[in-house]
Amino acid sequence: MKLVSPLALVFVSGLACSRAPAPSPASGARTNATGPVFALERACVASGPERCADAIDDNCNGVIDEGCGIDTGPVQFVIAWDAPAADVDLRVTDPNGELAEAGRLLSSGLVKQRDCPGRNQECRGKNLENVFLDALEAPRGTYRARVVLEDLGGESPPIRVRFGARVGPRTYNFELRFDAPDAVYDARFTL
Numbered sequence: 001m002k003l004v005s006p007l008a009l010v011f012v013s014g015l016a017c018s019r020a021p022a023p024s025p026a027s028g029a030r031t032n033a034t035g036p037v038f039a040l041e042r043a044c045v046a047s048g049p050e051r052c053a054d055a056i057d058d059n060c061n062g063v064i065d066e067g068c069g070i071d072t073g074p075v076q077f078v079i080a081w082d083a084p085a086a087d088v089d090l091r092v093t094d095p096n097g098e099l100a101e102a103g104r105l106l107s108s109g110l111v112k113q114r115d116c117p118g119r120n121q122e123c124r125g126k127n128l129e130n131v132f133l134d135a136l137e138a139p140r141g142t143y144r145a146r147v148v149l150e151d152l153g154g155e156s157p158p159i160r161v162r163f164g165a166r167v168g169p170r171t172y173n174f175e176l177r178f179d180a181p182d183a184v185y186d187a188r189f190t191l
């Protein structure tokens with residue numbers, strides 16, 4: 001497979017996120033963003049063995065949270081957060097514009113695992129949502145990832161969410177901060 005570097009474009013919508021870290025352009029990001037690019041694409045720095053449920057490729061092998069009971073593929077998006085009762089949602093659409101939902105395999109191969117914290121706190125405080133491509137080769141086009149704070153669930157803001165993305169040959173890691181419900185972070189990755 002010929003590898004093509006994806007473009008990453010990340011921006012914030014919603015006033016609740018106005019205190020996000022100072023905008024910095026991500027490497028490869030388009031400059032015509034409709035909102036501020038809020039986080040740097042960071043070079044992977046191996047920090048030891050892979051740790052689970054942190055949405056980070058700790059060992060820099062290109063795979064996020066492998067060996068942790070979640071699946072992966074040539075495209076993967078992961079969010080993880082510590083506030084046990086806060087309801088955060090990861091919504092990913094494939095290049096066809098189809099939304100990955102838990103338990104439904106899209107025609108592109110995209111599928112969502114885990115919906116946390118779950119109605120009965122099934123995630124037991126290990127809040128992690130994973131969307132991955134169950135296919136050998138990733139369809140080309142733009143993948144859109146939206147992270148939303150649905151409900152504080154009694155937790156005190158800010159809610160800090162780690163967001164990891166693997167799109168073809170590249171991985172990305174971002175730290176998101178939510179100060180109020182309905183705050184939204186959007187990211188687009190073009191492969």
Ligand SMILES: [Ca+2]
Pocket residue numbers: 050056057058059060061062063064065066
């Ligand atoms: Ca890894």
Ligand SMILES: [Ca+2]
Pocket residue numbers: 050051052053054055056057058064065066
């Ligand atoms: Ca990890």
